[in-house]
Amino acid sequence: MADVHAVNFDTKVTKFSDQPEGNPPTRRRQTIIFSNFVQKLIMNSKILVTGGTGYIGSHTVVELQTAGYEVIVVDDLSNSNIDVLDNIEQISGKKPAFEQFSLADAAKTDDFFNRHRDIAAIIHFAASKAVGESVQLPLHYYRNNLVSLLNILDCQVKYGISNIVFSSSCTVYGQPDKLPVTETTPRKDAESPYGNTKRVNEDILQDAVRAYPQLKGIALRYFNPIGAHPSALIGELPLGIPQNLVPFITQTAAGLRSELLVFGDDYDTPDGSAIRDYINVVDLAKAHLVAIERLLQNQNKTGYEVFNLGTGNGYSVLEIVKGFEKVTGLKLNYRIVERRAGDIEKIWADTTFANQELGWKAEKGLEETLLSAWNWEKRVRGIR
Ligand code: UD1
Numbered sequence: 001m002a003d004v005h006a007v008n009f010d011t012k013v014t015k016f017s018d019q020p021e022g023n024p025p026t027r028r029r030q031t032i033i034f035s036n037f038v039q040k041l042i043m044n045s046k047i048l049v050t051g052g053t054g055y056i057g058s059h060t061v062v063e064l065q066t067a068g069y070e071v072i073v074v075d076d077l078s079n080s081n082i083d084v085l086d087n088i089e090q091i092s093g094k095k096p097a098f099e100q101f102s103l104a105d106a107a108k109t110d111d112f113f114n115r116h117r118d119i120a121a122i123i124h125f126a127a128s129k130a131v132g133e134s135v136q137l138p139l140h141y142y143r144n145n146l147v148s149l150l151n152i153l154d155c156q157v158k159y160g161i162s163n164i165v166f167s168s169s170c171t172v173y174g175q176p177d178k179l180p181v182t183e184t185t186p187r188k189d190a191e192s193p194y195g196n197t198k199r200v201n202e203d204i205l206q207d208a209v210r211a212y213p214q215l216k217g218i219a220l221r222y223f224n225p226i227g228a229h230p231s232a233l234i235g236e237l238p239l240g241i242p243q244n245l246v247p248f249i250t251q252t253a254a255g256l257r258s259e260l261l262v263f264g265d266d267y268d269t270p271d272g273s274a275i276r277d278y279i280n281v282v283d284l285a286k287a288h289l290v291a292i293e294r295l296l297q298n299q300n301k302t303g304y305e306v307f308n309l310g311t312g313n314g315y316s317v318l319e320i321v322k323g324f325e326k327v328t329g330l331k332l333n334y335r336i337v338e339r340r341a342g343d344i345e346k347i348w349a350d351t352t353f354a355n356q357e358l359g360w361k362a363e364k365g366l367e368e369t370l371l372s373a374w375n376w377e378k379r380v381r382g383i384r
Contacts, residue, residue, distance in 0.1 A: 045296060046070045046118050050103055050152070051125030052096065053080040055236040056167065056225055058088055059285035060123060062234070065092040067289055072097040072116060075126060079239060087233040103148035113155035121163035121292050124152060127197070130243055131342065134194035145197035146204070153208045156215060163295035165288060166205050168219040170277070170308065170347060171195040179314075180350040183221075183306045191342040202306070209303040216303050218291045223277035223310035223349050225284050227369035228376030235376030236281075245320060246278075246370070250377035253330050260332060262317050264339035267346070273317035273336075275346035277310035280364035280372070284309055290360045301357075310349025311362040320370070327371045 047064055051057040052073030058080075064071050065088070073085070073096045082098075089095035101108040103126055113119070127145045128134065134141040149166070156164065172195070173181050174188030190196035205217045226246040228235030241257075242248040252260045265272035287309050294300055315323070325332055355361050378384070 045120040046072060046116070047292060048072050048074065048116070048119045048122045049096070049125065050074050050122065050148070051080075051127065051167075052098075053077065053082065053084040054125055055080075056222070056281060056284060057123075057125040058084050058234045059229060059281050060125070060288045061088050061096050062092050062229065063282075063285045063289045064292070065094050065096065069292075070097075072099070072119070074099050074101065074103060074112065076100060076102040078102075079128075081237070084234060090233055091229060091231050102144070103151055104144050106147075106151050106154070109148075109151040109155055110158075113159045113161070117159055119159075119161055121165070121295055122152060122156070122161065123165045123167075123288055123292065124149060125167045127167065129194060131192045131194050132243060134192050134197075138193040141193045141197055145194075146200060149201050149204055153204070153215070157208075157212050160214070162214055162216050163292070164205070164215070164217045165291045165295070166201060166217060166219045168202055168221045168306075169195070169198045170221050170223045170310070170349065172199045172202065172221060173347065175344040176347060179346065180312065180348045181308065182350040183308055183353050191344075206304045213303065216295050216300055217305075218295060218300065219304070219306045220287060220291060221306065221308050222284060223279050223308070223347070225281045226278045227280045227282070227364070227372040229282060230372055230375075232372070232375040232379040235373070235380070237380065245276075245317060246373050247377075249321065249324050249332060250373050252334075253324070253328065253332060253374065254377050254381045254383060256381070258333065260321070260334040262321070262334055262336045263343060265318075265336045266339070269316055269346055271316050271318045273319075274343055275314040275316050275348065277312070277314055277348035278320065278366065278369065279309060279311050279362050280369040283311075283362040283364055287354070287358065287360050290358045294358065307354040307358060308349040308351060309354060309362075310351055312349055312351040313366075314346060314348035315366060320366075323366055324370045324374070327367045328374050 047069050049057055049061050052061045053075040061071050085095055103109050128141050172187045173185055176185050190199050202219050209215045209217050236247050238247050248260055251257045267274050269275050
């Protein structure tokens, strides 16, 4: 099967530079024609974003559309709201195409790809992601998270779609023996079924790429995504009680929760609370754009690549609390309690490989990011 999009790209660029017509174009005109040509290629590139109404997905749709890509979102809306599409439109001026179904449904997935044969690349976010729930409902997590990737890969092979970017997580490293973690840091046994689905899906993708050379995959290992779009029109909206730190902090500040429980102050860290690498969700979304372009332009070095997406800085839970209090001027009600089962002590990324190879770097600082999370919470709750 031919790698349609990549082949088209290379052939057309070569033809252009090999065909002087009339007066040879000046260098400036050449540049303009070339960038128009690249722009046209971009405009013709349709990207499927699964889970595109979710937290990271919605921010990524905004970045893709702003860069000129045509986006189609598939989401079963099990953990997100259809109104997100209107807010994406408000930011980027365009409402993405949308279909509601579960990618774990093989027949519906096949029917979808059969009707959208012009998809050039896929970003696969759609998955169940609550660590605690995955311990209670392991079969649901394995079925939903593994079968959806299998169905997508089946369709990629069947309909000739080469490119996929997969949402993985730094959870695959467990508690690393050495910090910071590079992409070659050994993966460890997962602490939860959720974490294991990330690990197994990485293996599925790697094996599929090995078996079908026309496939190209990038796994992006996210550290801890936080914050919201600066417009405050999209952000993280957990259903029920938030499991993650920053939504719990903003909901406590908004009065929805009476106090934040800080899980442990007896870790081997400077202030005793656990350390993570918190990355702004817009920075994270931009990395997806870079990864997609790397695949579309055949710049990947191997069929399957892995990148850490973090900032390279570790912050403790108490530093996050203090940072939030500083930027908002609010006093947060919190109490230190026992460690949370399954939590690791500390992790942060070595970002060298992503910085050099992708030419991407997380740019936003912690304070700006925490403020964006609070502005989003305020807008959602109608707080002035
Ligand atoms: C977890 C997952 C990660 C997943 C991410 C999804 C693991 C080990 N980690 O990250 O794979 O991608 O969720 O968003 O599976 N904390 C409190 N009080 C709270 C909530 C959290 O003190 O109410 C602390 C935690 O103990 C932890 C830190 O804040 O030290 C960050 O926790 P959280 O936001 O839940 O993220 P992770 O557990 O790091």
